[in-house]
Amino acid sequence: MPLQRWFDQAAQQSESNGDGVIAGAPKAWGLIVARDKWRLAAEHMAAHGGRLLSLWASRDGNGDDIVRAAFIASPGVLVLSLPLTAAEVDYPGIEQWFPSAGRMQRAVADLSGLRITDADTRPWLRHAAWPESYHPLIHINTPPSPAVPVIDNYAFVLVEGDGVHEIPVGPIHAGIIEPGHFRFSVVGEKVLRLEERLGYVHKGIERRFSELPMLSGHRLAARVSGDSAVAFSWAYCQALEGIAAAHLPPRATWLRALALELERLANHLGDLGAIGNDAGFAFGLAQFSRLKEQLLRATQRALGQRYLMDFIVPGGTRLDLASTGTLILIESIESIMAEVDTLRTIYDEHAGLRDRFVGAGVVTPALAAKLGLTGLAGRASGQDFDLRCDLPCDPYGDLAPQKTVRSEGDVAARVAVRFDEATESARLIKRVLRHLPIGLHHVPVSIPSEGALGVGMIEGWRGPIFLALETDGSGMILRCHPHDPSWQNWPVIEHAVIDNIVPDFPLINKSFNLSYSGHDL
Template identity: 35%
Template sequence: MTVNADLLLRNGQAAPLGAVPDVGIDVFRNRVVAAVAGGMRLAALFGRPDADAPGAIRLVAVLASDSTSHLSLLRTCVERDYPALTPDCPQAHWFEREIAEQWDIRPKGHPWLKPVRFHEPYARGAGVFAHPGQGPLCGVTDFFRVEGEEIHEVAVGPVHAGVIEPGHFRFQCHGETVLHLEISLGYQHRGIERRLVGGPDARTLHLVETAAGDTTVGHATAYCQALESLAGVGVPARAQAIRGIALELERLTCHIGDLGALAGDIGFLPTASYCGRIRGDGLNMTAQLCGSRFGRGLLTPGGVRFDIDAARADDLLRRLDAVAADAASAINLLWNKPSVMARFEETGTLSAETVRQIGLVGPAARACGIGLDVRHDHPAGIFSFAHVPVATWHSGDVFARAYVRWLEVQRSVEFVRDQLRGLPDGPIAVAMPPLAPGRTVVTLVEGWRGEVCHVAATDDAGRLAHYKIIDPSLHNWFGLALALRGQQISDFPLCNKSFNLSYCGHDL
C-alpha cells in the first residue's frame, strides 16, 4: 500500500520541506499512479512556485492511505509541460486542470483540459488557455457535445431559480434522458488562496472561514490545526472538545436542512417545512456557542475564543434534545412513504467502483458502501479520543445519500451530547508562537460534505509560502455529473441536492 521512500506523515504532523522526496517527473508520475492503483487516494495534487527552482513550478502530491492513517508526500519540478497523470489516474483530472489554469503548465494528454475557475494564470508559461485580446470569460469554453438529430442541449445558470450560488450546467439530452452533464464553475472565484500567501495576518482566518461559508467550522479547524502544527503547539483538550461539538453541530444542521430540501424537491411538504425550521434551531445552538449561527469567530489558532460553562452546557443539551426529537419526527416520515421512496430509490446511482476511480469523499462515498471518513481513518483533535461510528449504505442512489445523512445526524447528536456532558477541564486556548520556517503540513477534517484538506508550507521567515485549500466539493462535483447519466433531466434538482456541493468552496 505504501510507496517506498515517500515521506509518511500523520494528519496534522508537520515536517521540514526538505524531507519531502524530490523526484523526477517520470518517477513522480509512476509512483502516484501506482499508489492510487494500489488503493491510496489522491487527497491533493497542486503546483506552487519554489524559490529553489526559479522559472519552474513544483508539483506536490498528497496520497492518503486510509487503512493505515498515513499521508504520503511527494514532489517534482516541471517547467512548460509534463505527461498528464489523468489518463492512468482519473482522480487527478480536476487537479491537473487547476494546475494548468493557475501555473500555465500543460498536462500533455489530459482528456479534457479546460479552465476550472476562469482567471488569468498566476505565472505565464506555455499559454494553456489563451484568451486573445481579453481576459478569460467565465463559462466560455469548449463543452462536450453529443451529436444527433434528436439530441438537444439544455443550459442552466449561472443564476438559478432558487436562493443558491451560481454555476453553469450543460445537459446533453435525448428526450428526457440525460446522456451527459457538464458542470462549469468559477463564478464565485474570490482569489482566496492567492491572498493567503505571506500570512497569517488579521484577515487570514476570515478568508478560511468564508472559503465555504456553510463549512466555516470544518475549514477553520483544518486551518487552525495546520498553524498549530507549524508552530509546534498542542491545543488544550477542552478546546478540542468544543471544536468537535461545533463541527458536529455544523454537520447535523446541514444534513437536516438538506433532508428537508430533498423532500421539497419531490413535493413532500411536511418534512420540507419542518426541517427548514429545525435547521435554524441547530444554527442557533452554534450561535449559543459563539454568537454566530455559522460558527464565525469560534476557532482561533491555539484553541477557541468561547467557553461553555455548566449553565450553557445544560441549555445546549436541552436544545439538542429538542432538535433530535423534532428531526426524528420530521425525517422518519420519509422512509416509509411510497411517494418519497419511488423518487429516492434508484435515482442518480453511483457504483463503488466509480467512487474509487474518481476519488469521491464524504457522504457521497459512504452512500456507495465505502467506509471513508476522516474522523475514523485519520483522526485528529477530539476524534483521536472520541469515536464516531462511520455511517454507510450500499445502494449509491439518492436514497442512500439521504439515509447516510440521517444516520450521521443521529451519531452527531450522540457525540455532541457526550461531549457536552463530559467536557474536559482546563483552558480553552494557548498562546501561539511564531510558525517554524521551512516546514509543511497536511491537515484533514471530515466536514459535513466530506474531506476538507489543507496543505500549508512556510518560507524561511516563517510566513505562509503557500496555502492550498481543497473543499470536498472539488472531488465530488464530477460525481454529480456522472450520477446524472441516464437519468431524467427532471431529476436533476433532486440529484443535485443529494450531493449539495459548494460552489464557493470549489471556486475559492
C-alpha cells in the same frame, strides 16, 4: 507491498534530512520524487486503494516550480512533490488513475502556468477576466481587465444524433443557489450527457492567502466555503499549529469537535428538508428548516454565533463554553433529535418520497471507487472511509464515532446516510458536552523562526477537507491551498444523472449538495 515502499522511502528521506514527516495532520509524510517516479507512485496508489486528496502547485525558495499531490492510503497521508526546472515545459498527468485529477491539473495550469501531458488542456477556473499569459499565483502585477467584460467561448463536448438537443442552465440558477453552468444533452426527457462548467465564483482565494500573515489566515479559511467554515478553519489551524509545534490543551480540541459536529448536524438538517422539498414534499422543508433554526439559535446562545465562522483560532477556540451553554445545547439537541426520529419515520413511510428517492442518481460502489467519490456521498456508495474513524485527529480517538456505509448509491442512500450521521453527531455533541475536559480553551501560538510545509485534514460534513500551508520565517503565508471534497465529487454527478430524467436533476444534485465556492476558490 508497493504501496508501503513509498511510505518507507518517505520515512528514509526524513531520517536523512529531517524533511519527511510533514507537520499538522497525524501520519503525514512527504516524499520528493523525480519525473519518472511521479506517475509510478500514482499508479501504485491507485492499484492499492489509495485515494487522491488533492493536487496543487507551489514554488520553492529559488523560484522553481513544484507540483504536489497528496494521497491517503492505509499507512497514512503521502504528499508527493515533483520539482520542475525552468527548462521543463510540462509535467506528467495522473488522470488515467485518478480521474478527479483532471480538473485539478487544469486549475494548476490556469493559476500557476504549469502544463500537463494529459489530453484535456481546456482552461477551468480561468474564464475571460484575465489573459492566458497571466498566472495569478506567479505574477505579482495584475493585468488590466478587459474594457468591456466578455464571456469566453468554452469548448463543450457536443453530442450529436437523432433527436438530441442541448439544455444550457446557469450560471445563475432558479433558486437561492451558488452559480455554475450545466450543459445537458438530452433526448426527450432523458439525460444522455451532462457537462459541468464551474469557476464562476473564483475570487482569488489562494492569491489572497499569500498576502496574509499566518496568524490571520484562519479567517479566510473559514470563508472558503461558508457551510464548512469550522472544518476549513480547523484544517488551517491544524496545519499552522503543526508548523509552530503548538500543543493544544484537551479542552480546545474537544470544543473544536463540538463546533464541527454542530456544523455537520446543521447542514444535514438543512439538506434533509431541501431534498424532501425537491421531491415535492414541502412539509419536510418546513419541519427541518424549523429544527435547523432551533439548532442555530441554541448555537448562538451557547457559542456566540449562529454559524461558527470565527470560532476556531490558532491555539484553540475564540470563546469558551459556559455551563449555561452546555445546558442550552443538550436541551436543544434532545428536543430536536426526538423530532428528527419522527420525521425519519415519515420520510421512510412516504410512498411518494420513496418513489422519487429510490433508484434516482445511482452511483454504484464500483463506479464510486473508480472516480474517487468521497465523503458523505462516497459512504452512500460503499466507500468505507471517514477521517474521524480511519485517521482520527484529537479528540476523535476518544470520541470513537460510528461510521455509516451503504451500498445502494442512490438519493435514498444519501438521505439515509444523512439521517444516520445526524443521529451520530447528536450523540457526539452530547458526549462532548458531558465529558468536556476542564482547563484552557486557548494557548498562545508563536511564529516559528523557520518556514515549513504543514497539512491539515478534517472530515467536514461533506467529506474530507484538506489544506496545505507553507510559511516563511517571518510569519507570512507563502502558499496556502485549501481543498474541498467537491473537487472529487462534482465530476461524479455527471455520471449519476446519465439515463435519469432532466426533472430529477435538482433532486440528484441536492442529494450531493456540493460546494461551488469551495471548488472555485
